[in-house]
Amino acid sequence: MQEHRTFVLVANASRARLFQREEGTGVLSLIEEREHPESRAKNIDLVTDKPGRSFPSDPHTFHAGMEEPTIPKRHEAEVFARELADDLSRRHNEHTFDELVITAPPGFLGMLRGALGTHTNHVIDRVFLWVDKDYTLIDPRTIAERLAAAGLEERGQPVDVQPGRQGQEGPEGGKQAPAQGHKRVA
Template identity: 45%
Template sequence: MADAKLWILVGNASRARLFATDAKAEADWSLVEEFHHDESRAKSEFLRDQPDNPNAGTLHGPPGENEPQGRRELEHERFARELSGVLDRGHDRHAFDKLVIAAPPEFLGRLRKALSTRVRQRVLLDVGSDYSTVPARDLPERVPLL
């Protein structure tokens, strides 16, 4: 599998970068695509006044979509599903043989849940760290491939 195609997804709940390389650790990474989910970062929208909700702040269930925390979680899940769809399409095109994912632990958990079984079977490694702001040239030093 020395010539295996490897994809590396590096991101967090609001942005991600997808790189391709071969399975050799010394190979260069090439950027395939960048993704932005501005809705996950729109904190001012999450924190603005919400309509009165008689169940807000009670133990009647998880935060609703209209509550700041519930809206944020919903957007994080949407972005995880969006990225999962990209990986599914890449799998269907045989664009990669193995996959490495680096994301903060909470978002990594969301991604794992969103991945299809066929993509999940291609995951070589997942790293619970946020490297979304690390320059692309420095990523190979931070994200282990072997």
């Protein structure tokens, strides 16, 4: 029987670690670590120039003509989310994992969901557990314990753990509510 391979992505807007979870023991082995320092930079450092100016025919009025469409830090976080999604999609195409667990702070988790959803190979369907917590600075053993408490041991349907939202009591005392199509973890 072939081993069931579970990858665990632990990420935030500036750092990501990808682990493989050993079946049976739950031990996490580091596969890759990435940094995205642009997400930590100040907005002023990411912008090369001020927005353009427009001067109407009346010299007493002035307004900015070209506004930035997004905040630079958010743009960099979205770039990093797309990079991570592209890497996971490539690994999915290479059949390097069977299921995926993703843990990230709520805002970045949404960016990852959006970026994964754009891939036509359905890599997002391999996500078994979504956890909206930032575990990037936690050691692998503690991450494994928290994921086990959050429902990683359950098999069947994807699980969505979102402490702090309305719903049932979560594993760490917070509230949780499932995303569409995901079940609750009691």
